[in-house]
Amino acid sequence: MTRESRWTGFGFLALLVLLWEAAGQYGWVHKLFFPPATKILASFLQIVVSGEVLGHVGVSLWRAGLGYALAALVAITLGVLMGYWRPVYEAFEVVVELLRALPPPAIIPVAIVFLGIGDQMKVFIILFSCAFPILVNTMDGVRSVDPVLIRTARTFGLAQASLVWKVVLPAASPFIMTGLRIALAIALILVVISEMVGATSGIGYFILDSQRSFRIPQMYAGMLVLALLGYGLNRCFLLLDARLMAWHKGLTARQR
Amino acid sequence: MLEVRDLRKEFQPLSGQPVVALGSVSFRVEAGQFVSIVGPSGCGKSTLLQCIAGLSRPTAGRVLLHGREVTGPPEGLILLFQEYNKSLMAWRSVLRNVRFGLENRAGMGRAEMDAEARRYIDLVGLKGFEAHYPWELSGGMQQRVAIARALVRHPEVLLMDEPFGSLDALTRIELEDALLRLWESLRATILFVTHDIEEAVYLSDRVYVLSHRPSQVIEEIEVKLERPRNQLTTREDPRFIGARHHIFELISKEMAKA
Ligand SMILES: Nc1ncnc2c1ncn2[C@@H]1O[C@H](COP(=O)(O)OP(=O)(O)OP(=O)(O)O)[C@@H](O)[C@H]1O
Ligand SMILES: [Mg+2]
Numbered sequence: 001m002t003r004e005s006r007w008t009g010f011g012f013l014a015l016l017v018l019l020w021e022a023a024g025q026y027g028w029v030h031k032l033f034f035p036p037a038t039k040i041l042a043s044f045l046q047i048v049v050s051g052e053v054l055g056h057v058g059v060s061l062w063r064a065g066l067g068y069a070l071a072a073l074v075a076i077t078l079g080v081l082m083g084y085w086r087p088v089y090e091a092f093e094v095v096v097e098l099l100r101a102l103p104p105p106a107i108i109p110v111a112i113v114f115l116g117i118g119d120q121m122k123v124f125i126i127l128f129s130c131a132f133p134i135l136v137n138t139m140d141g142v143r144s145v146d147p148v149l150i151r152t153a154r155t156f157g158l159a160q161a162s163l164v165w166k167v168v169l170p171a172a173s174p175f176i177m178t179g180l181r182i183a184l185a186i187a188l189i190l191v192v193i194s195e196m197v198g199a200t201s202g203i204g205y206f207i208l209d210s211q212r213s214f215r216i217p218q219m220y221a222g223m224l225v226l227a228l229l230g231y232g233l234n235r236c237f238l239l240l241d242a243r244l245m246a247w248h249k250g251l252t253a254r255q256r
Numbered sequence: 257m258l259e260v261r262d263l264r265k266e267f268q269p270l271s272g273q274p275v276v277a278l279g280s281v282s283f284r285v286e287a288g289q290f291v292s293i294v295g296p297s298g299c300g301k302s303t304l305l306q307c308i309a310g311l312s313r314p315t316a317g318r319v320l321l322h323g324r325e326v327t328g329p330p331e332g333l334i335l336l337f338q339e340y341n342k343s344l345m346a347w348r349s350v351l352r353n354v355r356f357g358l359e360n361r362a363g364m365g366r367a368e369m370d371a372e373a374r375r376y377i378d379l380v381g382l383k384g385f386e387a388h389y390p391w392e393l394s395g396g397m398q399q400r401v402a403i404a405r406a407l408v409r410h411p412e413v414l415l416m417d418e419p420f421g422s423l424d425a426l427t428r429i430e431l432e433d434a435l436l437r438l439w440e441s442l443r444a445t446i447l448f449v450t451h452d453i454e455e456a457v458y459l460s461d462r463v464y465v466l467s468h469r470p471s472q473v474i475e476e477i478e479v480k481l482e483r484p485r486n487q488l489t490t491r492e493d494p495r496f497i498g499a500r501h502h503i504f505e506l507i508s509k510e511m512a513k514a
Contacts, residue, residue, distance in 0.1 A: 148342040151311050155335045156409070158360050166359075170347045247347045251391045 035217045044221035053206060053225055060202040061229075063119060064191040067126025071183060075131040076176060079138025080164060083172070089139075096135065104129030104190055108197055117198030126190045130183035134176070141175025142168055174248045177241055184237055188230050203229070257445065258285040258308070258413060263317035264470075265303050277303045279470030280317070285413075285447055285462075290439060292448045292456035294503060295466030296510050301449045302338055304466075305415045308447070309335040321413070332412035336419055338449075340402040344390040350377060350401050351386040357405040376404040380434060396427040403431075407438055413445045421451065429487055432459060436485060453507065457499045458485060465503055468510045475506055 017037045023029045024036030047053040082089040082096075107128060108121075115121040145168055153167045169176075195204025203226055210219035242249070265278040277300035285291045295301055306312035308319050310329040319326040321333065334357075337343045345353055354373040358364055364372075377386055380400040390398050399419060406414060419435075420428045436459065439446055450456050456463045463477045477499055481490055490496055 146342045148337050148339045149345070151306070151335075152337060152343040154311060154329050155309050155333070156357060156360065157329060157331060162360060166356075167345070170345070173347070247389055247391075250389060251346045254391045 032216060035220065039217045040220040040224065043215075043217040044224050047218060047221055047225075053203070053222065056201055056203045056206040057225060057229060060191050060195065060204065063122045063194075063202065064126055064187045067123040067191070068130050068183060068187045070123070071127045071130035071187075072134055072180060074127070075134035075179070076138050079135045079176075079179075080142055080168065080172075082135075083139040083142025084164065084168060096132075099128075100132045100136070104186070105193055108194065112198065122191065122194040122199070122202075125194050126187050129190045130187050133182040133186065134179035137175045137179030137182070138172060141172030144175070145171040174245055177245055181234075181237055181241070184233060185230070188226075188233070192226065257287040257322060258447070259320040259323075260284070260304075260308065261318045261320065263304065263307060263319065264315045265300065265307060265312070266315045276470035278307070278314070279467075279472045281466070281472055282317075283464050283473050283476070285445060287445055288443055289461045290436075290446045290448065290459055292450060292460040292463045293466060294450060294453055294456045294463060294507065295471060296468050296507060296514065297451060299466050299469050299471040299510075301466065302417050304471075305335055305417050305447070305449060309333060309415055311335065333415065334406045334409060334411040334413075335415040336402055336406050336417060338417040338419075338421070340399050340419065341390070341395065343402055344398060344405075346389065346391055349387050349389055350382060350393070353390060353401055354404045354408055357407075357409040361409075373404075373408055376408040377401075379407075379438060380404045381430075396423045396431070399423065399431065403435070407442065407444075410442060411444060413447065416446065416448045418449055418451065420455065428455075433487065435459070436483075440483070453500055453503045454491070457481075457496055457503070458487075458490060463499070463503065465506050468513050474510070475503075477503060 020034070021037040024031055024034055024039070078092070082092055104125060108125060111121045111124050111128075115124055149167055149171060150163065153163045158166065191202065192204035192207075195202035196208045199205040203222060207219055207222035207226070210216070210222055261282050263278050263281040264276070267275045267277060269275060281300075281304060293301055293304070303312065307314045308326065310319075310326045310333075321330050345356065348356065351370065351373055354377055355369050358369045358372060374386065377383060380403055382397060382400050382404065385393065385397065390401060393401070403419070420431055423431065432455065435446075448456070448459060457477075457479055460479050463479060464473050465475045465477070466472070467474045479495075479499055481493060481495060
């Protein structure tokens, strides 16, 4: 994105905020349900400065981060095994395809039965729903590794374990990164959903609780926090991706 | 030292009759020799090298290295692939690609490996490109990286599959001579596949000519030209021209059968 186009984007955002403000001020919409932007911003400043929301953000980040990291570990491992060894693929394929077809919120009731409504349940749900995009992309990535590369590693005498570690994983890494990026968005969605189902902390709880206690500006402020959080995380991911996958961008640019 | 006995390889395509790539191929290579294999396109030269390298199981027949049957990639034998650009690791710099040739060997520190890798990068004429990535290099430079990566390991046997096939004439001449110099200093055994008859004669002590599919060795030609060879005088030598004519006629006959 060029600098100019980013400024255009911010300009449009400012216009929307102004419109929102005017709609509230002049009573075009119900003032109670759509408080003016200035009120929302004031509430936002208040919950950030008082630190009230930061604790909730921290808890949500911890749950999402743990679930996401575990999902990456499990799914990359299984994805490599399934992509590389046909028998493993044949053994797991049906189970994976069935579980993958379940919309993640559908497993919340089951997770509550087995794990209660504490952190374990939330981390599990995030793990479960993040695992599939990572798994499927890892598998595709491993399958797309050029056979010449694998044979080269073999002629240099690499044993299977170091072949996977030194050749298959890096060669598949652009696909794995794609899976990880999709899963990042899913982790945020699921942490919020799970915190709305049963929790006394977390940003999802904070938003729902604000609504229930009729602190509408605070509810919007919570959503603003969430939006900024998601935006920030995604940008961090893209920065990391640009650094780690610079070779892949160069390679594909050259091939074009 | 390296012996191929009655090697046969059939492929079952997705549809239709099985393809017999190698009919019955037999030959031997003595230690320290430079041996070339020429044959019409599609006669199974790449297939043959993959079987020798232990990367592909023959349908019948055996490959013996020091009298022992090859069943998997043998220690001390490296295959340089025809698709050399795909054999390089796009995520590693030139230096780290060449270092890969040493990495899974015990008893060498990182610094020592890097020093050795740099030495070979120099030898193939890539000094200054250590930090570049393979996809930032030209085809000829990529091939040099692949050669350096193989040689840094001091393989006893080096199998090369049309390594200079896609290079321009000048780069090719330069790399032919560089390869000969390195071969002489390393005393390796090289089995070199090419479809270029002149190149085969120029480089080799011996040339095996393969027939059309299903292939077998139809002739063995000793090349009795002095070394070091010279791009001008060697190629003007009557013995060179004689060998070239002879092989050319053999291959033309094979192509006509196809
Ligand atoms: N994996 C495969 N499946 C089916 N057929 C194959 C396979 N690999 C090779 N073949 C067939 O075997 C024959 C020999 O192929 P190979 O690549 O060894 O030829 P080549 O002599 O190296 O040709 P070139 O000079 O063009 O590189 C070809 O007819 C090809 O169609
Ligand atoms: Mg070939």
